[in-house]
Amino acid sequence: MTGVVITGIQWGDEGKGKFVDMLADKADFVVRFQGGNNAGHTLVVDGKVYKLRLLPSGVVRDGVTSIIGNGVVFNPWGFFEEVQQIESQGRDINPNNLMIAENTTLLLPIHMELDALREEHAQENKIGTTKSGIGPAYEDKVGRRAIRLCDLAHEDYLKQRLSLLVAHHNVQRQALGAEKINEEKLFADIKAIGKKILPYVKPVWKILDQAKKESKNILFEGAQGTYLDIDHGTYPYVTSSNTVAGNASAGTGMGSGFAHKVLGIVKAYTTRVGEGPFVTELTNNIGEHLAEKGHEFGTVTNRPRRCGWFDSVMVAQSVALNGCTSVVLTKIDVLDEMEELKICTGYKLNGEVINYVPASIKDQENIIPIYETLPGWKSTTYGITTEEKLPIQARNYIKRIEELIGVKASLISTSPERNDTIIREKPFS
Ligand code: GDP
Ligand code: IMO
Numbered sequence: 001m002t003g004v005v006i007t008g009i010q011w012g013d014e015g016k017g018k019f020v021d022m023l024a025d026k027a028d029f030v031v032r033f034q035g036g037n038n039a040g041h042t043l044v045v046d047g048k049v050y051k052l053r054l055l056p057s058g059v060v061r062d063g064v065t066s067i068i069g070n071g072v073v074f075n076p077w078g079f080f081e082e083v084q085q086i087e088s089q090g091r092d093i094n095p096n097n098l099m100i101a102e103n104t105t106l107l108l109p110i111h112m113e114l115d116a117l118r119e120e121h122a123q124e125n126k127i128g129t130t131k132s133g134i135g136p137a138y139e140d141k142v143g144r145r146a147i148r149l150c151d152l153a154h155e156d157y158l159k160q161r162l163s164l165l166v167a168h169h170n171v172q173r174q175a176l177g178a179e180k181i182n183e184e185k186l187f188a189d190i191k192a193i194g195k196k197i198l199p200y201v202k203p204v205w206k207i208l209d210q211a212k213k214e215s216k217n218i219l220f221e222g223a224q225g226t227y228l229d230i231d232h233g234t235y236p237y238v239t240s241s242n243t244v245a246g247n248a249s250a251g252t253g254m255g256s257g258f259a260h261k262v263l264g265i266v267k268a269y270t271t272r273v274g275e276g277p278f279v280t281e282l283t284n285n286i287g288e289h290l291a292e293k294g295h296e297f298g299t300v301t302n303r304p305r306r307c308g309w310f311d312s313v314m315v316a317q318s319v320a321l322n323g324c325t326s327v328v329l330t331k332i333d334v335l336d337e338m339e340e341l342k343i344c345t346g347y348k349l350n351g352e353v354i355n356y357v358p359a360s361i362k363d364q365e366n367i368i369p370i371y372e373t374l375p376g377w378k379s380t381t382y383g384i385t386t387e388e389k390l391p392i393q394a395r396n397y398i399k400r401i402e403e404l405i406g407v408k409a410s411l412i413s414t415s416p417e418r419n420d421t422i423i424r425e426k427p428f429s
């Protein structure tokens with residue numbers, strides 16, 4: 001078996017979807033292991049655009065089994081909406097080609113409501129979440145009061161579990177000035193959707209164990225990015241799951257030693273959507289240019305993404321946190337019109353030079369970036385698929401990034417299209 005993990009190295013939206021889709025040509029399984037429909041992964045195949053939130057990016061390939069692992073928080077209504085959308089684009093999704101782990105946490109409308117209520121009340125302390133209910137759903141999971149997909153098959157038990165959950169939520173809702181939950185209606189809604197979802201619900205760990213024994217190729221699809229990780233990110237401005245590659249084990253039931261390769265997806269500059277510190281942020285016309293040229297609008301919320309220079313300190317740390325064997329460098333073409341490019345090579349904090357991202361948000365806010373300047377290439381790289389065709393300045397930019405982060409770029413992306421990629425080394429032989 002060959003296990004390859006794909007994770008986001010910055011603050012998400014690095015282009016994970018494009019590469020999961022591209023590499024899925026050699027995969028037997030594509031597996032999501034964390035997050036939920038806060039993710040927005042864009043795939044472009046021969047001009048046709050697919051936008052996926054909860055569905056693994058293997059769903060557009062024939063012969064790939066898509067798996068949603070136990071580490072995900074699962075919104076069944078969102079799931080069916082997405083299935084319908086993707087089916088309207090000509091794909092067929094059914095319990096033979098898509099499976100969801102029995103022990104996956106159910107995300108309910110009350111989680112989305114609580115997420116939105118909290119954000120409204122937090123005002124200037126808001127996180128800037130996607131309001132998909134991710135935080136509240138993970139809280140209920142860790143608080144041991146969540147409903148799991150396996151509970152849908154046991155009506156009396158489901159009712160008991162829902163009562164527990166509703167009692168907990170009602171206290172919080174009251175404090176936030178919201179109405180009490182209509183428990184009867186919610187129970188009826190869950191029962192109805194439960195019937196539709198149960199055929200997809202399987203012991204995923206066992207399916208993956210069998211796949212391992214049969215030497216299958218398994219691609220693990222990360223969502224979000226390392227600096228949104230609940231432990232390693234810019235806390236509290238993070239999501240509520242571990243996004244790093246290690247969670248591909250716990251979030252699916254795959255034993256350790258499963259990852260032969262870890263590909264970190266890295267944007268050739270930096271973006272962030274939502275609140276929180278951003279050391280190399282450009283709040284000037286250069287930032288605006290990157291946003292416009294890179295179409296930097298959130299796939300899920302359509303919010304503008306904040307843009308900034310490439311931060312090698314962040315990326316080098318992320319390479320270590322994920323155990324990246326190589327990186328995939330995306331959106332090189334977005335830099336085509338730049339006169340010159342800056343790379344952040346170190347931080348100054350309280351007069352001292354440091355080469356890591358300090359955990360404290362207070363320190364992160366006070367960092368002064370140290371930059372190195374490289375010449376731009378002022379010519380188009382859009383759609384280039386061979387390295388020799390890249391201008392020398394672009395090759396030098398990539399080389400410098402590799403030196404600073406300590407691993408090679410095995411793939412380089414020059415457009416949203418699946419095949420517009422310079423392939424130096426593919427993870428599945
Ligand atoms: P993900 O969340 O990591 O899957 O990334 P998103 O899909 O949210 O955002 C990445 C965006 O960049 C999408 O619109 C992609 O189609 C697009 N994209 C990916 N790679 C490239 C590239 O090399 N060049 C350009 N111009 N766009 C790209
Ligand atoms: P993909 O998989 C970029 C951000 C939100 C917010 C924070 C918490 O497409 O890269 P949440 O709704 O998770 O509680 O929000 O995390 N965020 C993302 N940013 N890409 C994503 O996913 C994101 N998913 C969540 O903007 O700052």
Ligand code: MG
Nearest residue numbers: 013040041299
């Ligand atoms: Mg995205």
